[in-house]
Amino acid sequence: MPPPPADPSPKSLAILEAASRVFLAHGFSAATTDMIQREAKVSKATMYACFPTKEALFAAVIERQCAGTHQAVSAIAVVPGNLAKTLTDIGLAYLRIVLSPEGLALLRVIVADAPRFPDLARRFHLAGPRVIIGMLAERLGQAAQAGEVNVQAVGIDAAAALFISLVRGEGQLECLMHPESHPSAEQLDRWVRLAVTTFMAAFGTPGRGTQAPASPVMA
CATH class of the missing domain: 1.10.357.10 (Tetracycline Repressor, domain 2)
Known part of the structure; x- marks a missing residue:
């Protein structure tokens, strides 16, 4: 599993904050990358460029x-x-x-x-x-x-x-x-x-x- 970014960019930080809200509200299994993408208001390409998998995002x-x-x-x-x-x-x-x-x-x-x-x-x-x-x-x-x-x-x-x-x-x-x-x-x-x-x-x-x-x- 790749490590999270050591110094998140503004977009990475926005994705992390959105992911935190989604994961803590729904749990890891029920949360989806689509939910996180919508919450962060970024494109899928941007999200996957920062965090290639849901597991990597949760690890971050x-x-x-x-x-x-x-x-x-x-x-x-x-x-x-x-x-x-x-x-x-x-x-x-x-x-x-x-x-x-x-x-x-x-x-x-x-x-x-x-x-x-x-x-x-x-x-x-x-x-x-x-x-x-x-x-x-x-x-x-x-x-x-x-x-x-x-x-x-x-x-x-x-x-x-x-x-x-x-x-x-x-x-x-x-x-x-x-x-x-x-x-x-x-x-x-x-x-x-x-x-x-x-x-x-x-x-x-x-x-x-x-x-x-x-x-x-x-x-």
């Missing part, structure tokens, strides 16, 4: 959606000596995106079509959750070197994956099972704080990196 949509998550998490600065604050900031940035209407819709589409299109599901997993886990693992590695956390029992990558699962688990399941549910900023804060408290209780070094973070200002 996945990459674009995941890139927004990566940017939000990578912008979180490490707070030296206060790992709990760093984890809280990362957890909130991540949860706001995965529990957004777009984030939930993309996950529903991916899961629904995973048995028929496993390559696309795998692409999402590698471009999304696995990249976030890798980014968090880097920060945990820094905290481990500073003596703020001890994850030797499970390893840094496994500890990072565990934290992301703690952050995402209850909230994502609730939102998926109750589509009309829209968690408040306070609920997001509670879910993240519970994940941070549980993680630090398991891996935090007593007296290091465990300061309770101040309640964040919600956007």
